Amino acid sequence: MAKYAWYTRLSDTLHRLTVLTLVGGSLYMTGGLIYTLYMNGRRYEKQVTAPNAQQPEGTPNADDKKPATPAQ
Structure with a gap:
C-alpha cells in the first residue's frame, strides 16, 4: 500500500x-420536514372532520339556511 503525504491524508479526511x-444534515432536515408536514396534516384532518368543529365567523351554517317564516 502506498504511503500518502500527511497533507493528502488530512485533505481526504x-x-x-x-x-x-x-449528507447526514440533509437527511436529518428532510426527515424533520416530512415528520412536521405529516403531523400538521393529521392535526388539520382531525380539526376539519371533528363533529363539533367551529365555523369561521361570517360563514353560513345550518341555521342560516332555514327559510324565514312569514309574520302573521
Missing part, C-alpha cells in the same frame, strides 16, 4: 467529514 456532514 476533511473532505470525507464534509461530505458526511452535508
Whole structure:
C-alpha cells in the first residue's frame, strides 16, 4: 500500500467529514420536514372532520339556511 503525504491524508479526511456532514444534515432536515408536514396534516384532518368543529365567523351554517317564516 502506498504511503500518502500527511497533507493528502488530512485533505481526504476533511473532505470525507464534509461530505458526511452535508449528507447526514440533509437527511436529518428532510426527515424533520416530512415528520412536521405529516403531523400538521393529521392535526388539520382531525380539526376539519371533528363533529363539533367551529365555523369561521361570517360563514353560513345550518341555521342560516332555514327559510324565514312569514309574520302573521
